[in-house]
Amino acid sequence: MLRIRRLPIDTYPENTAFILRHGNGYSAEHFRALRKIRVTGEGCEILATLALVDDGQIIGDGEIGLGEQAFRRLGLPEGTTVEIAQARQPSSLEFVRRKIDGDSLGDAEIAAVIRDIANHLYSPMEIAAFLVACSGFMSTQETLALTRAMVEVGNHLSWESPLVVDKHCIGGIPGNRTSMIVVPIVAAHGLICPKTSSRAITSPCGTADVMEVLAQVDLTVAQMKSIVAKENAVLAWGGRVNLSPADDVLISVERPLRLDKFEQMVASIISKKVAAGSTHLVIDIPVGPTAKVRTQSDAVRLRKLFEYVARHMGLETKIVFTDGSQPVGRGVGPVLEARDVMAVLRNEPDAPEDLRDHAVALAGHVLDFDPALEGGRGYARALELLASGQALAAMERLIDAQGRNPATPTLGKLQHEVKASATGTVKSIDCERIARIARHAGAPIDQGAGIDLMHKTGAQVRKGDTLYRIYANSEAGLGFACECACESTGYEIE
Amino acid sequence: MLRIRRLPIDTYPENTAFILRHGNGYSAEHFRALRKIRVTGEGCEILATLALVDDGQIIGDGEIGLGEQAFRRLGLPEGTTVEIAQARQPSSLEFVRRKIDGDSLGDAEIAAVIRDIANHLYSPMEIAAFLVACSGFMSTQETLALTRAMVEVGNHLSWESPLVVDKHCIGGIPGNRTSMIVVPIVAAHGLICPKTSSRAITSPCGTADVMEVLAQVDLTVAQMKSIVAKENAVLAWGGRVNLSPADDVLISVERPLRLDKFEQMVASIISKKVAAGSTHLVIDIPVGPTAKVRTQSDAVRLRKLFEYVARHMGLETKIVFTDGSQPVGRGVGPVLEARDVMAVLRNEPDAPEDLRDHAVALAGHVLDFDPALEGGRGYARALELLASGQALAAMERLIDAQGRNPATPTLGKLQHEVKASATGTVKSIDCERIARIARHAGAPIDQGAGIDLMHKTGAQVRKGDTLYRIYANSEAGLGFACECACESTGYEIE
Numbered sequence: 001m002l003r004i005r006r007l008p009i010d011t012y013p014e015n016t017a018f019i020l021r022h023g024n025g026y027s028a029e030h031f032r033a034l035r036k037i038r039v040t041g042e043g044c045e046i047l048a049t050l051a052l053v054d055d056g057q058i059i060g061d062g063e064i065g066l067g068e069q070a071f072r073r074l075g076l077p078e079g080t081t082v083e084i085a086q087a088r089q090p091s092s093l094e095f096v097r098r099k100i101d102g103d104s105l106g107d108a109e110i111a112a113v114i115r116d117i118a119n120h121l122y123s124p125m126e127i128a129a130f131l132v133a134c135s136g137f138m139s140t141q142e143t144l145a146l147t148r149a150m151v152e153v154g155n156h157l158s159w160e161s162p163l164v165v166d167k168h169c170i171g172g173i174p175g176n177r178t179s180m181i182v183v184p185i186v187a188a189h190g191l192i193c194p195k196t197s198s199r200a201i202t203s204p205c206g207t208a209d210v211m212e213v214l215a216q217v218d219l220t221v222a223q224m225k226s227i228v229a230k231e232n233a234v235l236a237w238g239g240r241v242n243l244s245p246a247d248d249v250l251i252s253v254e255r256p257l258r259l260d261k262f263e264q265m266v267a268s269i270i271s272k273k274v275a276a277g278s279t280h281l282v283i284d285i286p287v288g289p290t291a292k293v294r295t296q297s298d299a300v301r302l303r304k305l306f307e308y309v310a311r312h313m314g315l316e317t318k319i320v321f322t323d324g325s326q327p328v329g330r331g332v333g334p335v336l337e338a339r340d341v342m343a344v345l346r347n348e349p350d351a352p353e354d355l356r357d358h359a360v361a362l363a364g365h366v367l368d369f370d371p372a373l374e375g376g377r378g379y380a381r382a383l384e385l386l387a388s389g390q391a392l393a394a395m396e397r398l399i400d401a402q403g404r405n406p407a408t409p410t411l412g413k414l415q416h417e418v419k420a421s422a423t424g425t426v427k428s429i430d431c432e433r434i435a436r437i438a439r440h441a442g443a444p445i446d447q448g449a450g451i452d453l454m455h456k457t458g459a460q461v462r463k464g465d466t467l468y469r470i471y472a473n474s475e476a477g478l479g480f481a482c483e484c485a486c487e488s489t490g491y492e493i494e
Numbered sequence: 495m496l497r498i499r500r501l502p503i504d505t506y507p508e509n510t511a512f513i514l515r516h517g518n519g520y521s522a523e524h525f526r527a528l529r530k531i532r533v534t535g536e537g538c539e540i541l542a543t544l545a546l547v548d549d550g551q552i553i554g555d556g557e558i559g560l561g562e563q564a565f566r567r568l569g570l571p572e573g574t575t576v577e578i579a580q581a582r583q584p585s586s587l588e589f590v591r592r593k594i595d596g597d598s599l600g601d602a603e604i605a606a607v608i609r610d611i612a613n614h615l616y617s618p619m620e621i622a623a624f625l626v627a628c629s630g631f632m633s634t635q636e637t638l639a640l641t642r643a644m645v646e647v648g649n650h651l652s653w654e655s656p657l658v659v660d661k662h663c664i665g666g667i668p669g670n671r672t673s674m675i676v677v678p679i680v681a682a683h684g685l686i687c688p689k690t691s692s693r694a695i696t697s698p699c700g701t702a703d704v705m706e707v708l709a710q711v712d713l714t715v716a717q718m719k720s721i722v723a724k725e726n727a728v729l730a731w732g733g734r735v736n737l738s739p740a741d742d743v744l745i746s747v748e749r750p751l752r753l754d755k756f757e758q759m760v761a762s763i764i765s766k767k768v769a770a771g772s773t774h775l776v777i778d779i780p781v782g783p784t785a786k787v788r789t790q791s792d793a794v795r796l797r798k799l800f801e802y803v804a805r806h807m808g809l810e811t812k813i814v815f816t817d818g819s820q821p822v823g824r825g826v827g828p829v830l831e832a833r834d835v836m837a838v839l840r841n842e843p844d845a846p847e848d849l850r851d852h853a854v855a856l857a858g859h860v861l862d863f864d865p866a867l868e869g870g871r872g873y874a875r876a877l878e879l880l881a882s883g884q885a886l887a888a889m890e891r892l893i894d895a896q897g898r899n900p901a902t903p904t905l906g907k908l909q910h911e912v913k914a915s916a917t918g919t920v921k922s923i924d925c926e927r928i929a930r931i932a933r934h935a936g937a938p939i940d941q942g943a944g945i946d947l948m949h950k951t952g953a954q955v956r957k958g959d960t961l962y963r964i965y966a967n968s969e970a971g972l973g974f975a976c977e978c979a980c981e982s983t984g985y986e987i988e
Contacts, residue, residue, distance in 0.1 A: 007552075008547060008549040008552070009552070011545045012546075021504065052504040053502060055501075057551075058501075097752060125619050125751065126751065128622040129625075133629075253619055259623075
């Protein structure tokens with residue numbers, strides 16, 4: 001029996017437990033082989049990675065130190081006595097091994113894996129094994145089972161409306177911040193659109209990061225409900241709402257490994273939308289040589305998978321293929337993208353046309369779900385709501401309702417211009433490269449960091465013209481970004 | 495710039511670095527997204543997982559705490575100033591991603607991955623991704639490249655003899671401790687046989703664990719060389735010699751995931767034998783329903799892979815298929831297996847016959863490598879060396895040369911007998927189950943823990959007869975083992 005002591009050590013995302021190597025009555029060497037222990041007390045239980053301490057100042061005899069994550073997840077007060085034992089591997093790992101061996105898994109097997117993952121019983125290594133095994137082959141039925149299992153372990157939102165619309169982009173295109181234009185258009189029309197978005201994990205910017213430049217996004221379910229009741233919509237960060245805790249864990253491994261398989265993408269997106277209470281969903285699939293989806297046949301395969309899973313989950317979908325051949329808009333990074341979005345909503349003459357056109361087309365598809373707009377009249381209505389300023393007014397109300405940011409962050413103090421090395425036509429812009437440079441500059445944590453593109457494909461440039469400007473607030477960030485741009489600018493000129 | 499402080503915290507196998515969350519000049523939140531940092535100073539560099547500390551008592555302002563592993567691997571003294579930066583992922587991860595996508599990798603690509611793994615640049619999650627991706631498909635050429643890459647990053651031993659023999663079993667059969675009989679027979683004959691063995695990771699016992707019951711096994715290369723010069727052979731723990739550091743890292747992920755793919759097994763075994771300076775190798779592949787290799791066709795596939803890789807690495811091999819239908823000998827666990835081995839070497843009348851026959855057959859194959867024994871006379875010679883006591887004498891000299899254990903550990907104080915639940919014939923014994931029970935009892939860390947089998951397949955038993963006895967030194971261990979035996983004894987009686 002050991003007494004809990006809370007150690008102010010943050011080992012995100014893992015649970016860590018600290019015990020003295022010697023003299024605690026347990027043979028610490030015993031545990032070292034597997035490194036993972038089970039901590040149990042008063043009916044609560046967690047698995048934790050074990051760290052052995054050789055200094056009684058850090059952790060005393062008869063104590064077990066729990067890092068921040070472990071302490072919070074176990075949920076027992078300091079001083080509670082707990083027992084530790086060598087962790088047995090979760091029994092669902094047997095299914096992961098079968099998947100590695102090439103088997104298809106049944107619904108109950110996938111549900112067991114997802115339950116254990118949501119309960120933090122899997123280590124990152126075990127999660128990676130599951131994800132990579134699924135990457136090898138996953139049947140449509142397995143994808144559906146994965147989606148259903150992810151919905152089952154999370155929270156569910158419900159809205160008092162038979163028509164709850166949403167719009168989702170699979171990502172991968174820098175600057176493609178259409179949600180922040182689509183949502184106010186749809187809200188202005190009067191449809192219910194409670195949108196939750198993610199923050200960037202490996203991209204330079206998520207919609208939540210951009211919205212946060214203007215307003216609070218870390219909202220409780222109660223706050224979301226009251227905002228939607230008043231404004232028809234909300235643009236909140238999805239992390240707080242715990243819609244798909246299993247997916248949050250999976251993503252923490254998928255992103256660093258840059259796993260982007262269609263099956264996992266479909267399960268992730270559809271599960272979150274179902275849990276969020278959406279009934280009708282427009283999905284934007286950008287297709288382009290440096291996008292997530294690179295060929296028309298891949299796009300069709302992904303569409304079919306989305307349609308199959310969504311249909312079986314009772315979600316009506318409309319899949320839209322869009323131009324993913326280059327970044328959308330001009331800015332890449334929270335402050336820069338917020339600037340572009342507001343320029344479109346304000347109908348400024350130099351607002352980025354591609355962002356506006358793209359957003360209006362998607363808003364049109366969402367509005368088409370409204371029976372009152374039968375016959376494909378959504379597009380015209382979207383255009384009207386934007387041009388008339390009603391969308392802007394809806395956005396301003398939304399910002400006020402969520403909590404307007406009193407001091408909007410500004411653009412990075414440091415900048416560097418990347419110049420054309422030759423005269424000619426911009427033939428292509430590499431989305432991955434642009435994202436990486438913006439990320440190196442510090443986006444999204446440094447909100448003012450990012451890239452402002454001066455030229456898009458088709459433009460004529462002369463040698464020495466500025467292709468884009470990199471912004472950052474730290475010398476290190478600017479240095480990393482310039483180094484990355486030096487390696488390759490991402491622009492092809494011919 | 496931060497000053498190194500050594501923190502007495504063991505986070506095996508990972509490097510961990512601890513910094514104050516606030517007030518150190520670095521934005522700790524910045525690093526949290528990826529959790530992995532690069533620590534550099536005086537030309538040295540490590541990657542480490544970052545833990546954020548909120549208590550100045552544990553780590554001070556301007557300091558970076560390095561756990562045991564990180565401190566040792568960086569190799570700089572306390573107080574040295576170092577810089578930290580967000581770790582970039584090793585560039586070879588691009589090849590891992592290609593492998594996940596189903597590509598075959600070239601020799602240079604595999605070499606780059608293995609180099610980065612040996613340098614501890616991969617996290618367990620990234621290693622799992624590589625291993626599982628390779629599990630899906632790996633060409634013969636890739637397996638050879640993997641083997642070669644693993645040899646290249648490790649130490650190499652060399653021996654002044656054109657004929658350096660070895661014998662290796664792929665494992666999976668409890669009690670199958672033939673090496674400790676084969677090596678003294680071969681040494682008594684006069685062949686050079688510098689054997690390095692592993693400790694158990696997930697099995698109840700490795701050869702190094704059993705040999706350690708009798709003698710020191712943690713030997714330096716210099717010690718090994720001087721023992722071999724005198725005794726022709728050695729039975730050392732391979733971990734100290736660093737023959738295949740990449741494989742040691744891979745195994746730390748393979749074992750907990752129980753990945754046991756042929757390709758990885760072949761690369762692991764052949765790379766270690768080549769690095770150890772062997773020229774001729776007998777490989778024992780037990781085949782049985784609960785062994786690692788379960789069908790004859792799998793056995794043939796594995797043999798061909800061993801032969802292909804060994805031939806290209808310049809190693810002569812003889813592959814032997816053996817009976818892997820049940821445990822070999824009677825004891826399972828370090829003390830019990832040492833007892834069986836010595837009983838065979840001492841020609842005791844009740845020594846386990848299957849262990850003896852098995853060992854003599856393998857020793858015969860090894861002796862066949864001696865040109866002086868042409869025409870398959872190795873078997874008769876092995877039998878003669880065992881029966882005459884020359885093998886025992888060689889073993890006693892080997893034990894003395896390595897350092898005889900002055901107080902050999904004894905059998906566990908606690909015991910429990912598992913009884914037959916019916917009268918009939920023992921039809922089968924499940925190797926996996928027996929291994930698991932012995933492991934739960936505490937083997938190999940508790941050297942006296944394990945299982946003593948009273949009956950093998952084919953035996954007639956009556957209801958209530960003891961099938962086997964479980965030994966342990968801790969109540970917890972005995973409890974776990976009994977619980978596991980209760981679930982299923984591993985014996986099938988009909």
